[in-house]
Amino acid sequence: MTDDDRVFKALADPTRRFLLDRLFDRDGRTLTELESELEMTRFGVMKHLRVLEEANLLVVRKSGREKLHFLNAVPIRLIHDRWIDKYTERRIAALTDLKAELEEKTMPTKTENKVVYVHRVYIKATPEAIWDAITKPEWTQKYGYQCPVEYDLRPGGEYKAFASDAMKAYGDTPDVLITGEVIECDPPRRLVQTWHPQWEPVEGVTRLVHEIVPGADGVTSLTVTHELADSPNTAAMVNGEVENAGGGWPEILSDLKTLLETGKSLHS
Incomplete structure (x- = not known):
């Protein structure tokens, strides 16, 4: 099956x-x-x-x-x-x-208590390839929102995600979209960091975890856990619930899987 x-x-x-x-x-x-x-x-x-x-x-x-x-x-x-x-x-x-x-979804209000989202995808790729696709700008520019990233991969290291050229064309987009700090780094298995969107700077700093587990037949699982407390607008965005703002984590992970398995993005 x-x-x-x-x-x-x-x-x-x-x-x-x-x-x-x-x-x-x-x-x-x-x-x-x-x-x-x-x-x-x-x-x-x-x-x-x-x-x-x-x-x-x-x-x-x-x-x-x-x-x-x-x-x-x-x-x-x-x-x-x-x-x-x-x-x-x-x-x-x-x-x-x-x-x-x-x-069909109802937009969350600021009183809703949506705290944690967990997404998992199985990819026919090595843990090392998936790690590189998450942490290296030459890969992150090829899928999802196509944002270049910078990681200082050590505890306390800085994280930045930058607006893509397409995003900048819309205007009123900050050059640095997301900032954060690395909390744990165990390549190529586990990456824990803070994640603070600069388009919603008044909302709280969130926590993002990537877990990579190798399996049988060259298939590796990638689990993304995003903890969002008191951040209803950010929660709606990353879960793909904001109209005309992309599909959030589900689309990003689907595109990542397609890229690593076929060499092409969903939207190429």
Whole structure:
């Protein structure tokens, strides 16, 4: 079964779509919280969550004695790029309805408590190649928002992301888009840093973690965890919820996967 097949299978069930909707409304829920909103046994809910996890639509993280469930939007973005865009002009009802269901979102207000986003993607590439694609400007200019970056890869080192030429053409864009400080650096496995967008300087400094884990058959997992406290506008931006402002982390990671596996960006 292919990755696409697993995602379509997972999304075909209304209970599993309901669980994803609940996690979109508020991420990082426990099994008990999710179970309380469904009229089925705990074991039944666990089976649905397992299908979602196998499709990589969920990332489970331990917090003390509890397991927290996080929505991973990257596979949905890959489905969108692979299938929905391809058929948009033909207006095939089944796919456009699927697009509406997957992408229909309500903009968060400043009172919403969206704190942590977790995204995971599996890439046919070495950990070293993925590390370089994250930390070297000659790579970051080729995917996502195409912003050159500068890293001083040591604890306390400085991080900067610069506006791309396309961004500068719009005007009123700061040359340095994002600033930060490296907290942990363990190449090519783990990078922890602060992340402070300069287009929203009044919002708080956020925390960003990249975790790279090699697997079988040359496939490596990349997990990006973005902790956003008291930063509702930044949270909306990085989760791809702001109209005409790109797809946030889901699109960035989808584009990174495509670039490393095919040599070309999604938008090339």
